[in-house]
Amino acid sequence: MVYIINRFGQLICESDGFFDSHRFCGICIESAQIGRFRDESEGDCLCFVEDGYFTMAWAYFDPEYENLNIRINPPRVSVDNSSCNDSTLVKVDSLNKPGILLELVQFLTDLDLVITKAYISSDGGWFMDVFHVTDQQGKKVTDSRTIDKIEKALGPKGQSTDGLKNRTGEKVGVHSVGGHTSIELIGRDRPGLLSEITAILAGLHFNVNAAEVWTHNGHVACVVYVDDESHSGAVDGQSRLSMVEEQLNNILGGCDTDEKVACTSFSMGSTHVDRRLHQLLFAGRDYEGSGTVKEVERSSSLRPKVSIDNCEEKGYSVVTVTSRDRPKLMFDIVCTLTDMQYVVFHAAVSSDGPYASQEYYIRHMDGCTLDTEGEKERVIKCLEAAIHRRVSEGLSLELCAKDRVGLLSEVTRVLREYGLSVKRAGASTIGEQAISVFYVTDASGNTVDAKTIEALRKEIGHTMMLNVKKDPPVAKEPEVSGLDKTRFFFGSLLEKLLS
Numbered sequence: 001m002v003y004i005i006n007r008f009g010q011l012i013c014e015s016d017g018f019f020d021s022h023r024f025c026g027i028c029i030e031s032a033q034i035g036r037f038r039d040e041s042e043g044d045c046l047c048f049v050e051d052g053y054f055t056m057a058w059a060y061f062d063p064e065y066e067n068l069n070i071r072i073n074p075p076r077v078s079v080d081n082s083s084c085n086d087s088t089l090v091k092v093d094s095l096n097k098p099g100i101l102l103e104l105v106q107f108l109t110d111l112d113l114v115i116t117k118a119y120i121s122s123d124g125g126w127f128m129d130v131f132h133v134t135d136q137q138g139k140k141v142t143d144s145r146t147i148d149k150i151e152k153a154l155g156p157k158g159q160s161t162d163g164l165k166n167r168t169g170e171k172v173g174v175h176s177v178g179g180h181t182s183i184e185l186i187g188r189d190r191p192g193l194l195s196e197i198t199a200i201l202a203g204l205h206f207n208v209n210a211a212e213v214w215t216h217n218g219h220v221a222c223v224v225y226v227d228d229e230s231h232s233g234a235v236d237g238q239s240r241l242s243m244v245e246e247q248l249n250n251i252l253g254g255c256d257t258d259e260k261v262a263c264t265s266f267s268m269g270s271t272h273v274d275r276r277l278h279q280l281l282f283a284g285r286d287y288e289g290s291g292t293v294k295e296v297e298r299s300s301s302l303r304p305k306v307s308i309d310n311c312e313e314k315g316y317s318v319v320t321v322t323s324r325d326r327p328k329l330m331f332d333i334v335c336t337l338t339d340m341q342y343v344v345f346h347a348a349v350s351s352d353g354p355y356a357s358q359e360y361y362i363r364h365m366d367g368c369t370l371d372t373e374g375e376k377e378r379v380i381k382c383l384e385a386a387i388h389r390r391v392s393e394g395l396s397l398e399l400c401a402k403d404r405v406g407l408l409s410e411v412t413r414v415l416r417e418y419g420l421s422v423k424r425a426g427a428s429t430i431g432e433q434a435i436s437v438f439y440v441t442d443a444s445g446n447t448v449d450a451k452t453i454e455a456l457r458k459e460i461g462h463t464m465m466l467n468v469k470k471d472p473p474v475a476k477e478p479e480v481s482g483l484d485k486t487r488f489f490f491g492s493l494l495e496k497l498l499s
Contacts, residue, residue, distance in 0.1 A: 074155075075093065076091075077090070077092050077093075077155040079150055088132070090131040090133055092129040095127065096127040098343070099338060101127075101338075102331075102335055105334050106272055107154070111149065111150070114134050115132070116134060117349060117351070118130065118132065118348070119347070119348055180227045182224070183222075183224045183225075183226060184221075184265045185197065185248060186252075186263050187284075188218060188252075189219055191419075191443055193251070194412050194422050197251065200248060200251070201226060204244055204247075205228070206228065206235065208225070208226055208408045209429050211223065211224040212426050212427075214390070215424065219284045221281045221284070223273050245265075274328070274332075275335050278332070278339065282336075287382045288381070303323075304383070305322040306321050308320075310371070316345060316362060317363065318359065318362075320358070322358075323387055324356070330349055332389070332390060333386060336383055342364055343362060343364070343365055344360050390424070394439050394441035395448050395468055396469040397438040397440060397466065398436070398469065399437075399464050399465065399467075400434070400435050401433070401463060402433065402434070419443050419452075420442065420443075422438055422440055424438075424439040425437065
């Protein structure tokens, strides 16, 4: 709305439109047309008239205004080791904001904490969470430094969840890894592809500082942090970046006629690396198709059970997930729902032995529930894909060696020569040591035989440390009869919270 007043403060006229950039100071009021105008600015405008001329003044908004509520109602966090016998309770009360649940779950998982139970409620403007967490050994969190990190990041000292985003250790982008260049790749998976990617990087004298590789349903997503061998910093020069992009796109696009699934990009953002891998595979539509994931074919106990019902009384869609428990399971589910533009209003999460049950009360960001079978089927497929992406299939090969340019290329070349297929991989550098973990199968997706492992030890054992771990045995799936036994009795809790 535009208000035109004279120097005595009297209202001359008003308009429901805006004056464009040509109608500023020094234009005669008689020549100004009052009406509806397009303008990129938003808000109320005051036009002051004096001696037949007018000036315009847009309303001023203090940039600290949006943090006013946080200052008045700072978040409260408590770390409780006395209320529960087998886990630490992390309680968080704060103002609600989009994406806050994902940020909290991401923060806790980045501290290597295991979420065994969680109760979420975020209806209205307030957000209340209770997380039951343990360390990787299943014990309570007693380390004072970890507790201090939680209290500082989630409590009043953090001031807002924006501080949370800057504390998490796993980021994609130049600014998050001390000046390294981040390369993102998505394409069709095939034997030897990772070896070809690392060979190109080594040939251009790029040192791989860290990398994460996921494969699922015939797709591969990769985030690689590299630096220039010549000065141990970010790769400079557009010509070199263009060269590596062209070469990587050639090998990614060469494995399928559908060019839309192959892409190489250089990230400058600050998205969490695990979330970015989910986004890359989601963009590649890896959730489409079924029956190509080998671990699902071999054991029905690995199949997650996802169902969606509508709670018409409260206006929610209820997503229920029952699957084999594993680290970061809650993060993967919440991440997927968030990136699909769904808001979690209430949730209950629990793990019982080797299996976990999770229930989410959601709506789309536009306030709608999942009313059509097509919408429900798509969400179910995407959640199933998100759970499968991080499943550790095959043998785990842990390698440690002194870092050098071309080390990762050498390792992946040996794996390819022995006919091993990399299903998931992670690499990092700590000081002068390079540490890598590869989950591998044979070319057919079966377990690698002992002879191949021994030959592999002889091949690379003299230059690096190699530790081989097998997958833990799959526990027998619990017997379930009826929908009520696979879901939480969350209705009574929801009713109390909303009444």
